[in-house]
Amino acid sequence: MTTPTQCWLRNLFLPALFLIFFAAYTEVPHAAAQDAMLQPQTEKNYQPHSYQGKVEPDDGQWIRPAKDYASTRYSSLDQINTNNVKNLKLAFTFSTGMTRGHEAAPLIVNNTMYIVTPFPNSLYALDLTKPGAPMKWVYQPLPTPASQGVACCDVVNRGASYDDGKIFYNTLDDQTVAVDANTGKQVWKTQIGDINKGESITMAPIVAKGKVLVGNSGGEFGIRGWLTALDEKTGKIAWRAYSAGPDKDVLIGPKFKPFYPQDRGQDLGVKTWPPDAWKIGGAGVWGWISYDPQLNLIYYGTANPGPWDSEARPGDNKFSSGIFARDADTGEAIWFYQYSPHDLYDYDGVNENILLDLPIKGQTRKVLIHPDRNGYVYVLDRTTGEVLSANPFAPITTSRGVDLKTGLLQYVTEKQPMVGKVVRNLCPTAPGAKDWQPSAFSPRTGLVYIPHNNLCMDEEDVTANYIAGTPYVGANVRMYDAPGGYGGAFTAWDPIEGKVVWSNPDHFPVWSGALATAGDVVFYGTLDGWFKAVDAHNGSLLWQFKTGSGIIGQPVSYKGPDGKQYIAILSGVGGWAGAIVAGGLDPRDESAALGFAAVMKDLPKYTTKGGMLYVFALP
Amino acid sequence: MFSPFLKPAALTVVFLVIAGAASGQSRELRVCADPDNMPFSNIQQRGFENRIAELVAADLGAHLTYVWQRMGRGFVREYIDRSQCDLVIGVPADFRLLLTTIPYYRSSYVFVVPRQSNVKSVSLDSPELHGLKIGVQVLDENYTPPGTALARRGLQNEIVGFDTTGEDAESIVRAVAKRQVDLAVVWGPLAGYFAQRYRAAVKLMPVEPEVDPPGLPFTFAISMGVRKGNTALRNDLQNVLSTHSSQIHDILAEYGVPELPLAPQQTSISRGQ
Numbered sequence: 001m002t003t004p005t006q007c008w009l010r011n012l013f014l015p016a017l018f019l020i021f022f023a024a025y026t027e028v029p030h031a032a033a034q035d036a037m038l039q040p041q042t043e044k045n046y047q048p049h050s051y052q053g054k055v056e057p058d059d060g061q062w063i064r065p066a067k068d069y070a071s072t073r074y075s076s077l078d079q080i081n082t083n084n085v086k087n088l089k090l091a092f093t094f095s096t097g098m099t100r101g102h103e104a105a106p107l108i109v110n111n112t113m114y115i116v117t118p119f120p121n122s123l124y125a126l127d128l129t130k131p132g133a134p135m136k137w138v139y140q141p142l143p144t145p146a147s148q149g150v151a152c153c154d155v156v157n158r159g160a161s162y163d164d165g166k167i168f169y170n171t172l173d174d175q176t177v178a179v180d181a182n183t184g185k186q187v188w189k190t191q192i193g194d195i196n197k198g199e200s201i202t203m204a205p206i207v208a209k210g211k212v213l214v215g216n217s218g219g220e221f222g223i224r225g226w227l228t229a230l231d232e233k234t235g236k237i238a239w240r241a242y243s244a245g246p247d248k249d250v251l252i253g254p255k256f257k258p259f260y261p262q263d264r265g266q267d268l269g270v271k272t273w274p275p276d277a278w279k280i281g282g283a284g285v286w287g288w289i290s291y292d293p294q295l296n297l298i299y300y301g302t303a304n305p306g307p308w309d310s311e312a313r314p315g316d317n318k319f320s321s322g323i324f325a326r327d328a329d330t331g332e333a334i335w336f337y338q339y340s341p342h343d344l345y346d347y348d349g350v351n352e353n354i355l356l357d358l359p360i361k362g363q364t365r366k367v368l369i370h371p372d373r374n375g376y377v378y379v380l381d382r383t384t385g386e387v388l389s390a391n392p393f394a395p396i397t398t399s400r401g402v403d404l405k406t407g408l409l410q411y412v413t414e415k416q417p418m419v420g421k422v423v424r425n426l427c428p429t430a431p432g433a434k435d436w437q438p439s440a441f442s443p444r445t446g447l448v449y450i451p452h453n454n455l456c457m458d459e460e461d462v463t464a465n466y467i468a469g470t471p472y473v474g475a476n477v478r479m480y481d482a483p484g485g486y487g488g489a490f491t492a493w494d495p496i497e498g499k500v501v502w503s504n505p506d507h508f509p510v511w512s513g514a515l516a517t518a519g520d521v522v523f524y525g526t527l528d529g530w531f532k533a534v535d536a537h538n539g540s541l542l543w544q545f546k547t548g549s550g551i552i553g554q555p556v557s558y559k560g561p562d563g564k565q566y567i568a569i570l571s572g573v574g575g576w577a578g579a580i581v582a583g584g585l586d587p588r589d590e591s592a593a594l595g596f597a598a599v600m601k602d603l604p605k606y607t608t609k610g611g612m613l614y615v616f617a618l619p
Numbered sequence: 620m621f622s623p624f625l626k627p628a629a630l631t632v633v634f635l636v637i638a639g640a641a642s643g644q645s646r647e648l649r650v651c652a653d654p655d656n657m658p659f660s661n662i663q664q665r666g667f668e669n670r671i672a673e674l675v676a677a678d679l680g681a682h683l684t685y686v687w688q689r690m691g692r693g694f695v696r697e698y699i700d701r702s703q704c705d706l707v708i709g710v711p712a713d714f715r716l717l718l719t720t721i722p723y724y725r726s727s728y729v730f731v732v733p734r735q736s737n738v739k740s741v742s743l744d745s746p747e748l749h750g751l752k753i754g755v756q757v758l759d760e761n762y763t764p765p766g767t768a769l770a771r772r773g774l775q776n777e778i779v780g781f782d783t784t785g786e787d788a789e790s791i792v793r794a795v796a797k798r799q800v801d802l803a804v805v806w807g808p809l810a811g812y813f814a815q816r817y818r819a820a821v822k823l824m825p826v827e828p829e830v831d832p833p834g835l836p837f838t839f840a841i842s843m844g845v846r847k848g849n850t851a852l853r854n855d856l857q858n859v860l861s862t863h864s865s866q867i868h869d870i871l872a873e874y875g876v877p878e879l880p881l882a883p884q885q886t887s888i889s890r891g892q
Contacts, residue, residue, distance in 0.1 A: 307761040311767050313770075314775055420833045463715055464715075466710055467784075470806045471711045471806065
């Protein structure tokens, strides 16, 4: 039953039969050696300059994901120091019984420790007043299993916040919950997103001015990104600020005064996209939120625009891959700056923002420090959004720098990806010079401690794929170690000079958070399971402990009921980098985990999965 | 939904399958299929991939069972690699995640245009496309390949997105028939099947050029896919495909699938191996 149309089609198509085959092998000439590669600069004669600004008073607890509103992840406890850290011993452990990636920071409030697990997002309370810290209660929100299908990069959760007697956190299936910190009873639970729209939530909320602030994930699934504020007492939604769309949806009004002209204008969240594309344009809010109580501003980054194929969304794609400053009470936008306009490489702008007051060219400026996926550590004036400096902290070939006059990232045109085009030696890769793994700041050294990646990638020949019977082609992304021959590093960064002070390479990307302490000991973990203590001044290894699984959690420090300083970390490999272990992916499939698995090929030889809390103290 | 003459053929094959199972043969053929994705497959087993699966099972004397699963991201990992099922009936011939058979058909993305329109021929490069409404299907968050090609030509503002699967799969062809969009670009098997319902209203024309340089193709050869390493089953399937080639093409024709000739050179290519 062949229709005439089909016969005609047959004839017409014959001459071009082999075109695809050759086209698939078309290569764009390249010469990696000739690529201009920006490299971080090292500070030769570093003179420690301790921080002159204020740090939030420390009561020895850890009640927010980033310790304080300024997101320093700095503990003023100093019992553990560079001399005695070698004696650090395991105090107690706790198994979560779960095998996916554990990214959360434990909270410590009123002699109780709280742990949020990956999906199914159980909340455990441990009693620190009793030997071995036995479990007080567990709260189980029972998120729908279907939500695992809309998590791009493992079913992680980055933790909780405490305020006013309650623990607040999010479930993968888009609920924000408030749990009584004493009893473990649910106080309220609000559904704020929809997995059927591709939305999930993995981020750790913060509570500021009586509002719980939560953003969504799912840029890989055609979501529309937002930040939502819920009343901390009732769970009612107070406001929602979208990352794209008309000004009224983005909460852009008369107070909005971006520093650069390219961010000014009416409804840029619509006009910088093809029609209606902003409705599925991604720009989720799955990273960190900082808060400046004095300016009453919150700061957070927006994720990459969707779809991944940048050719399908001409324009700057505002307000993706950038940072918003908003009024903490009303959510009104105050300023916005776009790190990566019309993002080409999955450079989300969601990484941490550390709020500091630093001397810049002789003047004390209120700044925020932001190590971005695109490879630069940005120092922005946090009152205006002006870029004061942007220096590379990892190898960069995709851009030539940031123009400090215009604030614009200088893309390298020949590195622009295109469906069917081979583009080699792209650095940083899709997970960025640094992904979500948060840095710490020590006021004693004035340095920012950055866990990060050291990777480059090729977008190779097209590879055929299909969804539900419909074929398409996508780039076959292959990642590999950047110059130096290692996959990651833990780097001490001078934010004033914009230079590396010291850097410890690691075989794999360093996917854990960082902790700085007043004992001048800095802690981080590696994907192969080592929990490390290094000297804050020079990075030398002072102590290490091999945990049962790879570490992608965030270390914290607290004062126990016995007056001793403790260090806690969740071990349990997973996340995007560790999905090859946690998700049981096939290491032979280089495109697994969106191309990241290739560089992680040998990780299964180094670690197995399994979530466990480790807590350390001096004897 | 179906023209009555299709049924006897389907019943015969079903009968053969049941006969095979009843005669005590224990071999089982577990096929991963989408429960709601006509014309490929549905849970009522009315898709052409269901028909082809029945043909294969009958030839192998195997008992046919289905694992119904939406074929989205991650499904190969969850279902094939973990041995939940053995076989996917239709995947691109050079799909790297599976061991594929020789291709058994090849089709193309097509323009679906109103039958009454003056358009005699249309290419992605036709200036007339500017200012039109062009339907394109969306896969997860990405447009199907013609969407990228249109955007490259500055036609992103002309694109209207449509769902690809489920009940709404037909909507893109219906939209052309009802003149809600001026034309649409649709994967051939889908377009051909739904165009049968709107034969008086729409016609299909091939997407030109066949490849958008440097390497964005609009035609695809389709194979069966099995778990990597399962060469025995792959070889069995290839025998079935060679033996029943004409029956398979008849099935495809019944569903209105626009076919292109298979290039002999392509059948031996398995890139990356």
